[in-house]
Amino acid sequence: MPTLIKHDKIxxxxxxxxEAQTPVNGARRIVPVDAWLPESGDGLLLPGDAEPDARFCEAPLIAINFAVFSDGRGLSLAVLLRTRFDFTxxxxxxxxxxxxxxxxxxxxxxxSYLLPDGRSAQTALSTLAPYTDYYQASVLEPNPSHRRIRRFA
Incomplete structure (x- = not known):
C-alpha cells in the first residue's frame, strides 16, 4: 500500500x-482533469505536462503525476501553481x-507525497531537510541568500 507523507509526517x-466519476465509500476523490468539475469538491489529478489554469485553484487538492522519475515538468507546474496562480x-x-x-x-x-510501494518512508523523511541554508530562491523562501543574509560594514 502506498505511503502518504504530509507536512513532514507519515x-x-x-x-x-x-479513474472518473466513480463513487468512493468514505474517502474523498481525486479525479483526472478531463473528469473534474470545479464545483464538485473533488481533488484534481494533473499529468506533469499539463498547462496550468486558474480554474485548477478551485480544487482543494491538486495531485501532480510523475509518470517517470526523470521528468521534471511536474516540478515546474507546481512552482507555477503556487507562484503565478496563488494556489493555497x-x-x-x-x-x-x-x-x-x-x-x-x-x-x-x-x-504531500504519495510514495509507491517499496519506497522507504523513513528514508524520505530524512531527506526533507538535508541543508540548513541554500543559495537559491524557492516557493518556500522567495529571497535568495544574498538578500536574506545581513552584512555588516
Whole structure:
C-alpha cells in the first residue's frame, strides 16, 4: 500500500485516486482533469505536462503525476501553481516519487507525497531537510541568500 507523507509526517490518506466519476465509500476523490468539475469538491489529478489554469485553484487538492522519475515538468507546474496562480490548497506528488527527491519537491511547493510501494518512508523523511541554508530562491523562501543574509560594514 502506498505511503502518504504530509507536512513532514507519515499519515493516513483521506483521498482516493479514481479513474472518473466513480463513487468512493468514505474517502474523498481525486479525479483526472478531463473528469473534474470545479464545483464538485473533488481533488484534481494533473499529468506533469499539463498547462496550468486558474480554474485548477478551485480544487482543494491538486495531485501532480510523475509518470517517470526523470521528468521534471511536474516540478515546474507546481512552482507555477503556487507562484503565478496563488494556489493555497494541498499540492501532492504522486506516481514515480523517489524519496531522494522530496527535498526538491518541497522547495517547489509540494506539501504531500504519495510514495509507491517499496519506497522507504523513513528514508524520505530524512531527506526533507538535508541543508540548513541554500543559495537559491524557492516557493518556500522567495529571497535568495544574498538578500536574506545581513552584512555588516
Amino acid at each position: 499519515t493516513q490518506d483521506d483521498w482516493e485516486l479514481v 490548497g494541498e499540492l501532492r506528488a504522486v506516481g514515480d516519487v523517489h524519496p531522494e527527491l522530496l527535498y526538491y519537491l518541497n522547495r517547489c511547493g509540494f506539501d
